[in-house]
Amino acid sequence: MTARIKSWTDTPSSPRFVPPPGAIDAHCHVFGPMAQFPFSPKAKYLPEDAGPDQLFALRDRLGLARNVIVQASCHGTDNRATVHAIAASGGRARGVAVVDPDIGDAELDALHAGGIRGIRFNFLKRLVDDAPKDKFLAVAQRIVRLGWHVVVYFEADILAELRPFLDALPVPIVVDHMGRPDVRQGPGGPDMQAFRALLNTRPDIWFKATCPDRLDAIKDGGAGAPWQAFADAVAPLVADYPNRCLWGTDWPHPNMDTEIPDDGALIDMIPRIAPSAALQQALLVDNPMRLYWPEELG
Template sequence: MSDDQAGRILSWTLNPSKPAFAPPPGAVDAHCHVFGPQAQFPFSARAKYLPRDAGPEALFALRDRLGFTRNVIVQASCHGTDNAATLHAITRSNGRARGVAVVDPAIGDAELDRLHEGGMRGVRFNFLKRLVDDAPKDRFIEVSHRIARLGWHVVVYFEADILAELRPFLAAIPVPVVIDHMGRPDVSQGPDGADMRAFRALLDSRDDIWTKVTCPDRLDAKGPPYDDFVRAVRPLVEDYPDRVLWGTDWPHPNMQDAIPDDGALVDVIPRIAPTAELRRKLLIDNPMRLYWPEEM
């Protein structure tokens, strides 16, 4: 490790296992990130965490090891609204990556066009107070109207305890919405628990709300083999098969105290999507519709 990375957070395993489950050809890891390299792409002065470098070469090596074909790279909060690192990774992917940006609400249309040309297909609004200092709902709504002409969608990250508060905001977004990690429900409550019932009510409120059935490592306090996660999430995949996405969340921001094995995360997929048809929708059809619609 170089001196400039000393003391920075490592939140991913350097030797992930090879999963027993083989994703179908064309499978998309629809939620991952890149960090830096810091020497080329400095972190935001407002970053809440300072990770070690996890650039595109490492991401694409993991993609190949796990058996995926494409990536959707979500702008990491440690880079703030400077999307250069994510755009760089997309450029290095040879067409096999698209992205989700984080933008200043005052962004101009010319910059939005530049992001689109660079492979961005959505914008993310983060409501986790431990990661962001300000989340101005009114200005986010303005941005969501301005991206409609590009065919983008909005990705929203929040925790279950503020879902009721966010319902009017989510209802006002005029483009498709993707909810990160199902709004972080308490999966120990099971599929019929209060958190999952509230989340299902949100999905039922409009037919263009999607979700990422991701992060058993974050959501299942019991850890591997993530039985609580599987029990709570499998019915969601079965009941909303055309509106679910899956991703590794590599390099697992802020998971330095419980670093997951990416191979083990992939092996959860057939447990929450038990048929070949469900797995094809989850891993290929759904992410392709959102991020590579021109190829559908």
């Protein structure tokens, strides 16, 4: 049997930064429990169980208030683990599903009742075997009535190829991890400039200023601060698009078993990319509330 992967630490550091009240982890996952929610036979990795109790304990330890749980690729289009975690949150979580493009309207309605507010399209070939743009567009048309959005995960080298597809999406778009730019190029590098050009095409494209551990190979920034290239490249993006940025831990850090990040250090990245109280409030509270709990905003 393939060894199961553990990609998170049980002992994250205590962050120095204190998030504002109501702060939301807008990108995290759950794995299993496998005995209750088996992984997809097409899964590219087999993680250890990382269920809602662990996620919510981390939420509280880090000083956060809510979670947006994104369906992990290891569960395929079976969203039961994600919906189960949302139900266990007591109203403090919402979710993003991965669906078969042929899903029925009744099942979409059931997902909405279960707290799902978007669907995810994954274009990383190392994680998915097929990403049919025509079928993705068809299902995107069918979620307009629900007020959902689409979350898109891709790498920077295919952004130009994806532009016609992204332009055609009829709902708001949230880009995971900013489309994985090479942050070593700096804020004016070609990857970040191409991403800014995408943001400038329409006002309803959002992004997650997330995953310094994935995007910045330099763990030591020189003065005890890790991931300095990430901070340098991403802070100007947050400053220029303050009403369209989100943040999340990415816990339990799929496929990061060889370089397991410290969740406390991830929290301490927040003031480095959002240095003012106003930016922190937008990034952590106001923006995710608009997408995932709009009914509470009046």
